[in-house]
Amino acid sequence: xxxxxxxxxxxxxxxxxxxxxxxxxxxxxxxxxxxxxxxxxxxxxxxxxxxxxxxxxxxxxxxxxxxxxxxxxxxxxxxxxxxxxxxxxxxxxxxxxxxxxxxxxxxxxxxxxxxxxxxxxxxxxxxxxxxxxxxxxxxxxxxxxxxxxxxxxxxxxxxxxxxxxxxxxxxxxxxxxxxxxxxxxxxxxxxxxxxxxxxxxxxxxxxxxxxxxxxxxxxxxxxxxxxxxxxxxxxxxxxxxxxxxxxxxxxxxxxxxxxxxxxxxxxxxxxxxxxxxxxxxxxxxxxxxxxxxxxxxxxxxxxxxxxxxxxxxxxxxxxxxxxxxxxxxxxxxxxxxxxxx
Amino acid sequence: xxxxxxxxxxxxxxxxxxxxxxxxxxxxxxxxxxxxxxxxxxxxxxxxxxxxxxxxxxxxxxxxxxxxxxxxxxxxxxxxxxxxxxxxxxxxxxxxxxxxxxxxxxxxxxxxxxxxxxxxxxxxxxxxxxxxxxxxxxxxxxxxxxxxxxxxxxxxxxxxxxxxxxxxxxxxxxxxxxxxxxxxxxxxxxxxxxxxxxxxxxxxxxxxxxxxxxxxxxxxxxxxxxxxxxxxxxxxxxxxxxxxxxxxxxxxxxxxxxxxxxxxxxxxxxxxxxxxxxxxxxxxxxxxxxxxxxxxxxxxxxxxx
Numbered sequence: 001x002x003x004x005x006x007x008x009x010x011x012x013x014x015x016x017x018x019x020x021x022x023x024x025x026x027x028x029x030x031x032x033x034x035x036x037x038x039x040x041x042x043x044x045x046x047x048x049x050x051x052x053x054x055x056x057x058x059x060x061x062x063x064x065x066x067x068x069x070x071x072x073x074x075x076x077x078x079x080x081x082x083x084x085x086x087x088x089x090x091x092x093x094x095x096x097x098x099x100x101x102x103x104x105x106x107x108x109x110x111x112x113x114x115x116x117x118x119x120x121x122x123x124x125x126x127x128x129x130x131x132x133x134x135x136x137x138x139x140x141x142x143x144x145x146x147x148x149x150x151x152x153x154x155x156x157x158x159x160x161x162x163x164x165x166x167x168x169x170x171x172x173x174x175x176x177x178x179x180x181x182x183x184x185x186x187x188x189x190x191x192x193x194x195x196x197x198x199x200x201x202x203x204x205x206x207x208x209x210x211x212x213x214x215x216x217x218x219x220x221x222x223x224x225x226x227x228x229x230x231x232x233x234x235x236x237x238x239x240x241x242x243x244x245x246x247x248x249x250x251x252x253x254x255x256x257x258x259x260x261x262x263x264x265x266x267x268x269x270x271x272x273x274x275x276x277x278x279x280x281x282x283x284x285x286x287x288x289x290x291x292x293x294x295x296x297x298x299x300x301x302x303x304x305x306x307x308x309x310x311x312x313x314x315x316x317x318x319x320x321x322x323x324x325x326x327x328x329x330x331x332x333x334x335x336x337x338x339x340x341x
Numbered sequence: 342x343x344x345x346x347x348x349x350x351x352x353x354x355x356x357x358x359x360x361x362x363x364x365x366x367x368x369x370x371x372x373x374x375x376x377x378x379x380x381x382x383x384x385x386x387x388x389x390x391x392x393x394x395x396x397x398x399x400x401x402x403x404x405x406x407x408x409x410x411x412x413x414x415x416x417x418x419x420x421x422x423x424x425x426x427x428x429x430x431x432x433x434x435x436x437x438x439x440x441x442x443x444x445x446x447x448x449x450x451x452x453x454x455x456x457x458x459x460x461x462x463x464x465x466x467x468x469x470x471x472x473x474x475x476x477x478x479x480x481x482x483x484x485x486x487x488x489x490x491x492x493x494x495x496x497x498x499x500x501x502x503x504x505x506x507x508x509x510x511x512x513x514x515x516x517x518x519x520x521x522x523x524x525x526x527x528x529x530x531x532x533x534x535x536x537x538x539x540x541x542x543x544x545x546x547x548x549x550x551x552x553x554x555x556x557x558x559x560x561x562x563x564x565x566x567x568x569x570x571x572x573x574x575x576x577x578x579x580x581x582x583x584x585x586x587x588x589x590x591x592x593x594x595x596x597x598x599x600x601x602x603x604x605x606x607x608x609x610x611x612x613x614x615x616x617x618x619x620x621x622x623x624x625x626x627x628x629x630x631x632x633x634x635x636x637x638x639x640x641x642x643x644x645x646x
Binding site: 120300 | 384385386388434437438441443444445447448449451452453454455456457458459460462463572573576579580583613616617618619620622623626627630631634
């Protein structure tokens with residue numbers, strides 16, 4: 001046991017990280033390198049959404065709006081002030097985080113279904129608002145940016161540089177999220193998710209933790225939006241439409257809400273599924289929908305949640321030491337229903 | 342004299358905008374009615390309601406322009422087909438998660454949203470199509486007391502009011518309507534008294550799908566028909582339903598008319614606001630939920646913790 005993790009988990013994590021580090025050098029071509037860079041970027045957004053929805057139990061169908069804030073912060077800072085991309089990532093995350101934190105206050109009064117409704121409206125309203133702020137955002141046309149270049153002196157292609165940048169930030173933010181969720185904050189959030197009344201009776205400030213979850217979630221979304229803009233070297237309002245926000249939720253749910261590994265699985269899913277689905281259907285929508293429905297029917301805990309349950313079940317059957325409770329999150333806590341039948 | 346003239350034309354313009362607003366409001370009202378029907382029966386929102394309406398509208402388009410069916414016959418046929426479709430969707434997709442937490446149902450309806458939207462794109466493509474208006478109602482507006490009023494606008498308003506009256510009569514005066522209300526309010530008791538609550542739920546989805554299809558067929562001649570037709574309409578319908586009280590059908594219709602008129606007035610008289618109408622929908626939803634969650638005509642919920 002090192003840092004509270006057993007040796008086998010360490011080995012698996014180290015092997016996966018090594019694979020992620022070496023793959024672009026030996027296995028991946030330029031296209032695949034960029035796609036996997038996007039996997040890391042979406043993993044960041046999904047870790048954030050997971051903090052909000054998986055741990056604090058607040059559903060967001062609108063985290064694409066916070067990605068938009070991050071993406072546009074980067075684009076505008078470069079466009080108007082020529083600030084290099086690297087320096088815009090933190091401001092992008094902080095600005096989105098502030099917006100999310102502020103959105104968290106009205107959200108406090110909205111439970112379950114109504115919060116889903118309000119964030120759904122947020123997602124639908126995002127592109128028109130961006131378009132209406134023409135002088136700042138470039139309106140309908142968006143902002144075309146120069147391609148991000150690998151720093152001179154590093155023997156990397158531009159794609160590889162973007163890949164490692166995204167991977168490094170994703171790992172750092174994963175560890176940050178893990179530390180936060182593993183400690184008192186994580187316990188408080190889970191307590192709120194599983195029963196607000198009981199949590200607040202135990203002295204947990206609902207206002208503090210729920211707005212914090214919104215802020216952290218939006219910070220992650222903002223960083224992801226900033227990196228995605230750097231990667232595509234272009235922003236336009238329609239990139240931050242309803243399907244983006246819904247794809248984020250699909251990724252979080254399919255990966256597994258309330259699990260640490262879920263976001264990475266979910267990100268892989270939402271980046272690669274459209275690429276494969278386009279070979280079958282002209283658009284990815286149908287396969288997204290079918291898979292989302294099937295996951296809700298068969299493994300409502302998502303892939304990671306389902307796998308944890310399977311592992312726990314096997315260990316119990318083997319009669320070994322009782323496994324630590326994997327705590328796969330129910331998709332919605334008892335508080336999430338506007339009224340249960 | 343000049344000032345009087347300007348004032349009267351200003352007034353005419355205002356009345357005209359109000360009528361136009363009531364007409365588009367009728368569309369929001371009918372989709373809001375569909376949302377309320379589902380919400381009343383299972384306390385969940387069907388985020389795919391707009392997409393189902395869009396799909397029904399494409400069926401109507403096929404009937405009218407491809408198979409040359411009479412407009413009004415096609416209107417009725419589409420409602421019937423949509424109702425059957427709504428029942429089938431409830432039986433196959435919603436029933437397995439009927440007792441799951443509300444969020445699970447929301448996610449399933451979001452999955453349905455993707456499937457229906459993608460299926461419509463696959464079948465009918467993404468090229469916008471013109472949808473005919475009701476024959477017998479002239480395109481040209483008529484002048485009433487100096488105000489020109491679109492006759493088709495009156496058709497929209499009338500259809501929605503008839504729809505509301507029919508639903509009211511159904512729930513108030515028929516045994517089936519009574520059974521549906523009972524199943525929604527007291528599922529356990531109703532089951533004990535021999536009401537098939539599952540079937541009532543399916544019927545609720547069927548009714549909602551039929552009502553939703555009407556909203557699609559009403560808006561399609563105004564906007565052009567394509568798979569994303571109903572997404573803004575859904576947002577306004579949600580705003581209408583929330584504004585009127587999400588459990589109250591009459592409230593949904595009132596909410597629809599109010600939202601329609603407000604959007605028309607803001608779009609005309611506030612410079613630059615036309616593009617921000619979707620954001621305005623968001624503002625209505627958040628504001629109502631914060632200030633008066635039960636809506637204009639709803640009754641506040643009191644829960645014991």
